[in-house]
Amino acid sequence: xxxxxxxxxxxxxxxxxxxxxxxxxxxxxxxxxxxxxxxxxxxxxxxxxxxxxxxxxxxxxxxxxxxxxxxxxxxxxxxxxxxxxxxxxxxxxxxxxxxxxxxxxxxxxxxxxxxxxxxxxxxxxxxxxxxxxxxxxxxxxxxxxxxxxxxxxxxxxxxxxxxxxxxxxxxxx
Numbered sequence: 001x002x003x004x005x006x007x008x009x010x011x012x013x014x015x016x017x018x019x020x021x022x023x024x025x026x027x028x029x030x031x032x033x034x035x036x037x038x039x040x041x042x043x044x045x046x047x048x049x050x051x052x053x054x055x056x057x058x059x060x061x062x063x064x065x066x067x068x069x070x071x072x073x074x075x076x077x078x079x080x081x082x083x084x085x086x087x088x089x090x091x092x093x094x095x096x097x098x099x100x101x102x103x104x105x106x107x108x109x110x111x112x113x114x115x116x117x118x119x120x121x122x123x124x125x126x127x128x129x130x131x132x133x134x135x136x137x138x139x140x141x142x143x144x145x146x147x148x149x150x151x152x153x154x155x156x157x158x159x160x161x162x163x164x165x166x167x168x169x170x171x172x173x
Contacts, residue, residue, distance in 0.1 A: 033062040046092045049127040061149045069096040090114035098172040102133040120167035
């Protein structure tokens with residue numbers, strides 16, 4: 001019980017960080033965060049589908065938006081989950097900003113996601129599918145990592161990639 005309370009408090013602290021605007025330094029542009037910076041904000045474990053999963057902080061990424069909001073992603077250890085969940089739950093997404101994936105909006109919150117059969121699938125923390133959009137395989141991606149965010153084709157657009165499988169997104173208006 002104490003471990004569950006600690007996990008929930010850790011996730012709440014991470015979400016509070018996502019929704020707060022730092023007062024120290026005004027940021028004038030969005031910034032893609034490397035794993036070391038994203039890992040400072042993300043919890044060591046996250047809740048999904050009735051279990052906790054350890055995060056792989058070395059495989060973390062994110063965007064810090066100019067207004068102080070964050071969108072963060074991290075690979076998770078899914079070894080305690082059923083094979084059906086493991087197929088599509090590969091990583092955790094925490095966002096303090098409304099996002100748009102191929103015309104489908106995702107509200108601020110915590111989600112599980114994965115790249116499955118040429119699609120990007122996002123689930124709520126109960127493992128219910130919320131959105132499924134086509135993903136692309138980017139053979140030209142320089143130095144692909146297990147999980148990364150890179151700049152998209154235009155300012156304010158980003159790509160979330162697992163290896164060379166990517167999905168484009170931007171902040172929804």
